[in-house]
Amino acid sequence: MKGGRERRRWWARPLRWWHTVAFATGVLCAPFGFAGNQKEESLADSVRVALSNAILDARPPKPAFTNPADQARYDAWVADMSGRLARKLPDEQHRREFLETVWYEARRAGLEPSLVLGLIQVESAYRKYAVSIVGARGYMQVMPFWTNVIGDRDRRKLFNMQTNLRYGCAILRMYIDMERGDLFLALGRYNGSRGKPAYPNAVLKAWNNWK
Template sequence: MYGCVIRMEGEISAGDAERLGAVLAKRPVTGYYNILFLDSPGGSVQAALELAGVVRRALLQTSTMRLTNSKVESSKVENLTCVSSCFLVWAAGVERSTMNVEAGGRHFGIGLHRPYFSAATYSNESPDRIAAMQRQAMQSVSEYLRGEQVPQALIDKMIDHASSQVFWPTMDEGFALSGRRPWFDEMMIARCNYDPTYVAQTTQWVNALIIDLAQAKGKRTLEQAGGARYEQYIQRTRKYNACEGGAKSQAQAAFQKLEIQPLPPAGTTAAAPVSPQVQPELPAPPVPEFKDVDSRLAYLRWLGTQSERLNVTIPDWPAPTRIEFLQTVWYEARRAGLDTSLVLAVIELQSSFRKYFVMEGSGSRGYMGVNPSWTGKLGDSNSALLFHMQTNMRYGCVILRHYLDKHRGNTAAALVAYYSDSHAIPTSVARARQFPAQVFAAQKKWIYVNDVASTSNSKE
């Protein structure tokens, strides 16, 4: 029955998605009961959305309530608290459960409030900029929650509550959000002849029965309390379990693969098919194409904001040079499935934005400090081309993507490997261990909109 049972506690921060992926890679993948228990005050919205992606791909259930013992008659219900951005993770579960209650002056279950930015952002940015950032953050989170079938009325209540407040849904509202997801139902209907109507009705009844037994003073078993209806439920659902468990095992097995995955396509850009090979002196990146006006405006806002930031760092670069540089970063990062802020941070630390940079000892060169040996592995062995802007970034992004895939999405481990590869000197091993923290620190100033943070500041 049990496949993977994980409990996540504490503040949500960058790297949590990679850590969860690493846990899944080491866990057994047999059984259909694969659940993530959430006990968190919230944290980074971006990190929460990345966690939500792992939860969805692994077909995990999410819950804020658990039994302290597998034997119902001797067990107690442990109510957990999932507030702020934690709710975004909870919402991604293929089957969700929560029980919103108040006990001893404390709230348990799911809690919501609007997303917000750091205090420094509100202190340093202009009112127009703050208004635009806040509006975009709320729109992005609202759109995500609508996609997870969270009712608009609940989203509106979330937006109405400031970051210093928490909206606690009622027990009935929590139960209404619980249950299997429609898309997962359709998947199981197609694969396992699943009957969602019957299961939705009986699951709610069984959950209530479990809670009653756990809180009651009697010693009746679940079978005794449920009687014939419970026996029928067991018989009817048992045939689904093997099929559903197989689907979940297959999904989680993907986290155990060590092979380098193919690079993703270049998104919305008009580009040739992706290949790990780097062609001699690549031309300028193609002009991006967008599916709608909003996407194009978002890209132009990113370009303008990063150009201003780059001008502060390198004031002697003319505007056309900054724009060409950022267009190349945007294209190559997206082509390799990397965050643009991560690529900019690596460039800053590796070469300090110097096109003709050459690293002492290893000879690694160009913006991303690419070791010349890679030109023989991925290109035509012409290391001089590493001084060409897009060629250098193509190599650098492909190499970083390679190490991310090799280390199962662990960004810190990938950065250590990238640093060690480019610094072929005896002291590089010790210094490599410090590189991830340096990159993450530098990355903060290059984050554009995805640096939304959401934590609970409410007083109990």
């Protein structure tokens, strides 16, 4: 992806690096016991600044390729995932925009897009306006306190597709780095259940289905 290395460079470092949608009456509460519940914790200033900078880039998530083979692989991935998601997201244009954004934000954060799809499956079942019993919002069930820590305090933005996915991917990447690459512990931390197997196992199983 053109410029991908530069955009992801800050994620490659360890701990050192570290618009608006109304709240509709039809918002659904996520019934899953796994819905997100990230815990607010003390972050080093450098980590907070890095996360804040990571979510500020509002450019549209349009992948760009210089290699025709990379473009072909991406097109094949979108076509495959679109067919598999058709029952969950029946509108074709929305489904393609969703997959473009997942792919873009996942790669931007140094994550596998299939992992992000698996996490979204467990967290919200692909529902844009899902709200958990603890208040986590959107596709990746981001806790609202994050908008105070690294955003502009506008919690409504968590129902915006790109904003929600960007927050979620950035937070998961941070947790992976905090756990020194241990995905099991990082997933537990994302869910607020670090050390317990149910949530990481559910995400890993869903991830495997999307590979």
